[in-house]
Amino acid sequence: MQSELHTNLHDIVRALLPSVADGKPQTVVQFTVRDKRLSAYVVVDRTAHGEALRVEDGKHGRPDASIFLSTADLADIASLGCVRGPVSMTGSPPLLSSFRDRFMSISPAGKARIEEITRSQIGAEVDRISVAALSPADFIQRYAMASRPAVIVDAMPKRNASPWTIERIRSELGDASVEVRTGNYAADIYKETMQTKDLRLAEYLASHGDGLADSAQDTPRPYAASNGVPWDWHLWLDYPPFVPEGLCQYAKFWIGPAGTKTPLHRDWLDNFLSQLVGTKRIALVSPHHAPLLSPRGIHAGLDSCNTVDPFDPQHQVTSKCDPVFVTLNAGEMLFLPAGWFHDVRSTSFSFSVNFFLMRIPYAVCPPDLTTLL
Numbered sequence: 001m002q003s004e005l006h007t008n009l010h011d012i013v014r015a016l017l018p019s020v021a022d023g024k025p026q027t028v029v030q031f032t033v034r035d036k037r038l039s040a041y042v043v044v045d046r047t048a049h050g051e052a053l054r055v056e057d058g059k060h061g062r063p064d065a066s067i068f069l070s071t072a073d074l075a076d077i078a079s080l081g082c083v084r085g086p087v088s089m090t091g092s093p094p095l096l097s098s099f100r101d102r103f104m105s106i107s108p109a110g111k112a113r114i115e116e117i118t119r120s121q122i123g124a125e126v127d128r129i130s131v132a133a134l135s136p137a138d139f140i141q142r143y144a145m146a147s148r149p150a151v152i153v154d155a156m157p158k159r160n161a162s163p164w165t166i167e168r169i170r171s172e173l174g175d176a177s178v179e180v181r182t183g184n185y186a187a188d189i190y191k192e193t194m195q196t197k198d199l200r201l202a203e204y205l206a207s208h209g210d211g212l213a214d215s216a217q218d219t220p221r222p223y224a225a226s227n228g229v230p231w232d233w234h235l236w237l238d239y240p241p242f243v244p245e246g247l248c249q250y251a252k253f254w255i256g257p258a259g260t261k262t263p264l265h266r267d268w269l270d271n272f273l274s275q276l277v278g279t280k281r282i283a284l285v286s287p288h289h290a291p292l293l294s295p296r297g298i299h300a301g302l303d304s305c306n307t308v309d310p311f312d313p314q315h316q317v318t319s320k321c322d323p324v325f326v327t328l329n330a331g332e333m334l335f336l337p338a339g340w341f342h343d344v345r346s347t348s349f350s351f352s353v354n355f356f357l358m359r360i361p362y363a364v365c366p367p368d369l370t371t372l373l
């Protein structure tokens with residue numbers, strides 16, 4: 001086992017090297033295999049002649065990055081080239097994003113598979129489901145593996161016990177720093193020209209929180225969009241049901257008045273969008289309509305189609321791509337499978353959190369169903 005482990009770790013770090021050539025003479029990546037309680041680290045020494053890798057057992061005093069995974073993840077990396085389970089990582093951001101890009105990102109074949117399996121889906125309605133009525137294995141099979149969106153109506157007991165209001169957000173979360181999208185951000189989204197400013201959440205709410213959409217202007221209200229959820233918020237957040245909590249660590253929050261919006265795009269991770277306050281109206285377009293929408297790749301995990309407006313029935317593409325509309329009310333979560341295009345609009349003051357699942361989408365890489373209840 002030990003020599004096989006060494007070979008696996010050596011191969012993983014070798015695959016990461018091209019993206020972490022940072023000129024340092026030595027890089028150390030620590031691994032912990034959770035279920036075996038094994039620790040080993042890979043040392044990369046750089047000389048004028050190239051890079052030499054060696055694997056040592058035990059713990060290094062000052063690793064550049066630490067990666068915690070399981071024996072099953074190592075087997076998956078060796079056979080499938082990707083992990084399915086939750087992987088915790090700390091340390092150097094370039095090393096961690098290299099690990100994510102290399103072992104936790106969907107392949108072009110995986111993307112094509114999602115576009116293919118959604119081709120045969122029929123029905124213009126999104127199911128509204130209850131946590132009590134489905135087991136995790138049912139949910140994974142019927143929705144996640146089938147790439148079918150669903151609204152989960154009763155997944156937020158903590159939020160229901162202590163509902164949020166704009167005043168409570170201001171007083172309890174107001175110190176969080178937020179990046180606010182300003183100007184005509186929907187037109188410039190994901191471009192370098194998109195304007196943003198950094199504020200405290202309380203300042204943002206004071207200046208824009210309860211503003212109304214200005215229909216006379218093209219510019220939408222500034223939007224505190226896609227900010228990383230601070231760690232202490234995880235204490236009161238309701239995690240998505242049906243999936244392991246460890247997969248849900250990559251959460252973002254979205255706060256803004258009526259009229260704030262995120263134009264049409266798709267993410268290549270399975271996602272739960274959780275509505276804490278207010279209401280959003282969401283247009284969904286099936287992955288198989290990608291050829292109609294000419295998505296523009298922003299990075300491996302996101303494609304933008306912000307020139308297509310699925311809410312405008314006159315738009316030349318809208319009628320051909322059969323958008324499905326969902327109203328997401330406070331207390332509800334939308335399961336949004338990887339690859340589904342979505343255009344999201346706040347119809348009132350709104351506070352949402354989305355949880356990207358840190359694994360290859362279920363529709364491409366199913367879990368071992370026997371381990372789910």
Ligand SMILES: O=C(O)CCC(=O)C(=O)O
Nearest residue numbers: 254261262273344352354
């Ligand atoms: O709520 C929004 O404005 C956008 C959310 C979104 O795009 C997502 O969860 O992927």
